[in-house]
């Protein structure tokens with residue numbers, strides 16, 4: 001595309017170019033999300049310029065600036081963290097390139113900086129995790145000691161999953177979060193941080209991990225400490241990727257709140273509309289469910305990611 005020096009990106013036909021700045025490859029969720037975006041771009045006949053920021057905001061900002069220079073039709077990205085986007089998004093706006101937030105939100109007060117935000121309600125996910133816990137321990141009056149593995153500091157899903165969970169369990173003082181630290185949404189950090197939790201606390205009842213990968217890493221640490229995950233320590237995670245669902249079906253995880261990474265088809269749809277100057281919904285919510293071990297067993301054979 002773009003042999004005409006006058007119009008590098010927005011050619012007259014309906015082929016559009018999307019510049020997508022991805023967070024990185026920190027988790028199974030992210031891998032499935034990348035695959036969904038790449039495959040659906042191909043299916044939709046969209047040219048995709050894909051950049052992997054390796055977890056760094058500065059790399060995402062660089063990628064967005066390069067998409068502006070290349071004059072793509074639409075910029076989409078999944079913000080590593082919530083804050084610090086106004087300047088670069090203003091640059092996109094000045095260049096008249098529409099932006100679609102994918103998966104994660106930003107905390108800017110200027111809503112004109114993006115056309116649409118497609119993704120999950122992370123506060124709701126945290127609440128669902130909390131509600132399961134309240135129900136699970138309804139007959140117990142003794143304290144319930146919880147440790148929490150948070151996602152990437154400053155990321156919307158980390159902030160919101162923490163907040164939603166905290167709000168629900170605050171209703172009952174028996175629930176105590178005795179330790180809460182980031183595990184960066186990765187298996188390695190999840191394992192490492194769980195090891196330190198286990199060293200400083202011998203009374204952990206529950207682990208709440210903001211994603212499956214950290215939960216899976218923590219399971220290794222729990223087993224290495226001679227404890228049984230899912231029994232000695234009950235585990236709640238978020239995402240419901242295949243490895244998480246497998247651990248759930250084996251009873252090593254007790255409950256998973258689903259967060260769908262399959263945002264590709266909807267993103268292509270939105271991008272085409274936005275590029276054609278059509279108005280789109282400012283907020284597109286992903287539909288999600290929750291899984292118990294029995295439900296995981298049933299869902300696993302059909303699970304695509």
Ligand code: GYE
Nearest residue numbers: 026027029103157185211
């Ligand atoms: O839950 C986690 C990933 O932003 C919803 O990022 C996404 C989160 C997902 O690394 O596994």
